[in-house]
């Protein structure tokens with residue numbers, strides 16, 4: 001049974017998330033952790049927006065938060081977000097990875113350490129290679145990997161890099177992703 | 189191959205606590221209560237840079253090679269910092285803390301985990317502009333001697349100067365940042381008058397004790413690396429070091445949540461993480 005879902009995206013990511021997250025039901029079984037590259041900007045306005053359109057509770061993650069279902073945790077700008085093995089959130093101000101802080105690789109890899117094969121990882125539209133290594137780590141632990149079809153993504157570099165690095169389980173159109181996630185969350 | 193990898197990883201969670209215990213026994217540096225994910229990431233990094241095949245092999249090395257331990261200390265102490273990091277914090281500090289400081293005849297300040305010193309020079313500039321610097325005694329501490337050396341000299345690369353300048357302006361700086369440094373050989377050197385009142389010293393927040401009673405503590409972006417128990421211990425140390433109504437400033441993603449002293453402080457600015465110790 002899957003225990004958590006991690007999503008990574010950059011350019012075009014906010015629009016993509018607006019398609020996926022509001023389509024998930026209130027009783028969606030997996031907690032969701034998201035890295036969206038937004039530079040030095042803050043998360044406040046889109047957290048607010050997503051909250052107003054979603055059935056899940058969207059928040060900017062806080063240090064030591066317990067990771068719980070029903071919640072979507074966004075990494076704060078300028079900190080890497082990691083999963084601790086007691087299923088809490090921690091941050092670090094380590095150097096940037098792929099010019100990015102938060103980095104998708106850092107989140108995905110640490111989540112894979114904790115959730116092992118009970119993790120679902122998703123890479124969406126984006127303009128750099130962050131996330132490819134992390135998705136591979138999820139796969140290596142036996143987790144499930146999904147990538148948005150680069151042909152139709154707003155920016156293809158990130159999903160393409162993920163497909164090159166990792167033998168991905170599902171390549172899907174943006175509007176197919178939420179249904180697949182619901183299916184994966186219900187599996188035993 | 190894949191299977192092999194998951195085997196090594198499983199072992200790693202056994203090996204890391206043993207490794208940290210060995211480091212503690214040998215060198216008295218205690219990383220046992222640091223965030224596990226953070227430590228694992230840094231150790232894996234060192235393992236790959238040093239071409240080790242396991243943490244146990246690295247343990248062999250660290251027990252016998254002090255120079256290797258020093259490298260490791262670098263890995264584990266993340267020294268990333270900048271001038272006027274989080275400009276809004278300094279702005280709030282000017283508005284909300286400076287007026288209180290102005291009522292004190294003498295001000296003792298502790299920067300805990302000062303890294304290479306950018307934070308120390310930033311605050312010194314602010315205090316100078318507010319006419320307070322001459323009344324201050326500043327302790328700037330870190331457990332990494334290498335960064336303290338850099339902090340003492342106050343010499344930085346010009347690479348990030350643009351960012352520093354932008355931060356300074358955003359923080360409510362009153363002059364020009366260039367008033368405070370001289371440019372030489374592609375580096376900037378801060379005016380030593382800024383650090384005249386500063387003592388740079390080696391202090392480990394995990395294993396060392398209170399060394400002075402102070403009016404203000406800045407400990408920014410250090411507690412994020414600690415687990416709850418250690419955070420609690422260090423906040424106790426700060427509570428003990430502060431005078432009544434003394435101020436405590438944490439990093440923008442840190443809080444007093446889950447610590448014993450959650451209610452021993454009043455929020456001065458909850459967003460910028462400025463707190464004031466309650467009386468009694």
Ligand SMILES: C[S@@+](CC[C@H](N)C(=O)[O-])C[C@H]1O[C@@H](n2cnc3c(N)ncnc32)[C@H](O)[C@@H]1O
Pocket residue numbers: 093265266267268269270273300301302303304307329330331332335391392393394407408409410439
């Ligand atoms: C990310 S830097 C923060 C620098 C600065 N305060 C800032 O916010 O920009 C963290 C610093 O904490 C120091 N540190 C970590 N553990 C420590 C400990 N146990 N005792 C003292 N300093 C420590 C590290 O050496 C590093 O310089």
